[in-house]
Amino acid sequence: MNSRRGFLQMITGSVFSFSLISREALASVKETNYEGPVLRVAIMGLGSYASRVAEAMQSCKKAKLVGVISGTPSKIKDWQTKYFIPEKNCYHYGNFDEIKNNPDIDAVYVITPNALHHDQVIRVAAAGKHVICEKPMALNAKEGQEMIDACEKAKVRLLVGYRMHFEAKTLEVIRMRNEGEFGKIRFFQGLCGFRIGDPGQWRLNKKLSGGGSMMDIGIYAVNGARYMVGEEPVWVTAQETKTDSAKFKEGVDETIQFQMGFPGGAVASCLSTYAMNNLDRFFLDGDSGFAEMQPSTNYGPIKGRTHKGELSQPHITHQTVQMEEMASILFEGRQPILPVDGKEALKDLKIIDAVYLAAKTGTKVSLDLR
Numbered sequence: 263m264n265s266r267r268g269f270l271q272m273i274t275g276s277v278f279s280f281s282l283i284s285r286e287a288l289a290s291v292k293e294t295n296y297e298g299p300v301l302r303v304a305i306m307g308l309g310s311y312a313s314r315v316a317e318a319m320q321s322c323k324k325a326k327l328v329g330v331i332s333g334t335p336s337k338i339k340d341w342q343t344k345y346f347i348p349e350k351n352c353y354h355y356g357n358f359d360e361i362k363n364n365p366d367i368d369a370v371y372v373i374t375p376n377a378l379h380h381d382q383v384i385r386v387a388a389a390g391k392h393v394i395c396e397k398p399m400a401l402n403a404k405e406g407q408e409m410i411d412a413c414e415k416a417k418v419r420l421l422v423g424y425r426m427h428f429e430a431k432t433l434e435v436i437r438m439r440n441e442g443e444f445g446k447i448r449f450f451q452g453l454c455g456f457r458i459g460d461p462g463q464w465r466l467n468k469k470l471s472g473g474g475s476m477m478d479i480g481i482y483a484v485n486g487a488r489y490m491v492g493e494e495p496v497w498v499t500a501q502e503t504k505t506d507s508a509k510f511k512e513g514v515d516e517t518i519q520f521q522m523g524f525p526g527g528a529v530a531s532c533l534s535t536y537a538m539n540n541l542d543r544f545f546l547d548g549d550s551g552f553a554e555m556q557p558s559t560n561y562g563p564i565k566g567r568t569h570k571g572e573l574s575q576p577h578i579t580h581q582t583v584q585m586e587e588m589a590s591i592l593f594e595g596r597q598p599i600l601p602v603d604g605k606e607a608l609k610d611l612k613i614i615d616a617v618y619l620a621a622k623t624g625t626k627v628s629l630d631l632r
């Protein structure tokens with residue numbers, strides 16, 4: 263942990279020449295006048311989502327990108343130049359365990375293909391650093407539990423990149439539900455999908471993705487059903503359809519419809535697909551009101567309305583808010599309204615395991631997420 267004052271001293275001192283610092287970066291530092299702790303983050307896996315997170319972090323006052331872990335030397339060089347990352351904070355997949363000897367990094371954000379999360383998170387934990395891991399946290403609940411255990415053993419925190427858990431319109435719907443404004447909740451619908459392109463990408467390779475659309479986009483409906491209904495499901499049923507078995511090979515799901523039942527009697531009807539566009543919609547229905555959001559989980563702005571009218575909370579880049587909030591969770595003991603820890607992610611993995619089992623067997627699968 264360091265302070266914003268320390269960062270200011272560093273960038274205006276001898277470490278970097280003034281000409282290297284962008285006017286925008288200095289302006290944002292000056293504007294904040296923030297003197298508290300700063301979460302110093304190294305990002306692992308410099309792909310498309312990592313690039314988005316890195317850009318968003320430029321607007322953070324409580325979190326700062328200070329390091330990289332990558333298998334691609336040219337990307338490391340580019341990121342060093344773009345984000346003023348010193349050589350001593352650059353690692354590759356073979357040597358990142360050495361991060362344990364680096365006092366200038368507090369946390370590693372793992373943004374690699376799904377199948378790599380398990381081993382990489384466990385190695386980061388063993389190096390004594392907090393871990394932020396992208397969704398899905400792992401390929402299945404067994405792996406997820408092992409990651410939680412490893413982080414507990416190493417006494418580091420494990421957080422998962424559930425950016426929607428900090429999104430203002432989403433949180434307003436949850437506030438309304440908690441205050442009973444929708445009455446008794448009866449139904450949730452979650453539609454999540456897009457037509458996936460390049461058949462050669464890792465998302466369509468079971469070894470790296472762990473599955474298909476469910477792992478990647480269906481997880482938003484799983485997680486959204488839980489936070490919109492406000493209960494944990496007790497059963498799952500599921501049906502899989504496949505129209506292109508050349509593109510979606512064995513174990514890579516193209517489309518799954520699934521249903522969940524909740525203890526209070528509510529039911530959820532969800533669709534996860536890699537074969538249809540324009541599917542990013544949540545609908546929550548209660549005895550005395552409703553909420554609908556479309557788009558509901560993309561990068562925003564999220565749009566939505568309830569029986570009381572349009573949701574008007576302002577849009578702030580999701581990844582900026584997420585990293586600010588995660589810094590507060592790690593350094594100030596903040597309890598988020600919706601949890602973003604490993605145990606939260608484990609519940610989604612248990613449900614996804616059950617969805618796959620239900621689709622395969624055609625049976626109703628019981629769940630116990632307590």
Ligand code: NDP
Nearest residue numbers: 307308309310311312332333334373374375376396397398
């Ligand atoms: P990309 O393919 O764009 O990037 C993944 C990066 O991981 C690569 O660029 C590479 O970086 C590294 N990598 C290491 N080993 C491999 C390998 N064997 N094959 C491919 N890449 C490898 O993926 P995304 O950034 O889209 O997704 C990464 C993770 O982030 C996924 O778990 C995904 O689910 C999650 N995600 C989350 C989103 C959210 O909104 N929360 C949105 C999008 C993705 P390098 O060359 O530096 O080693």
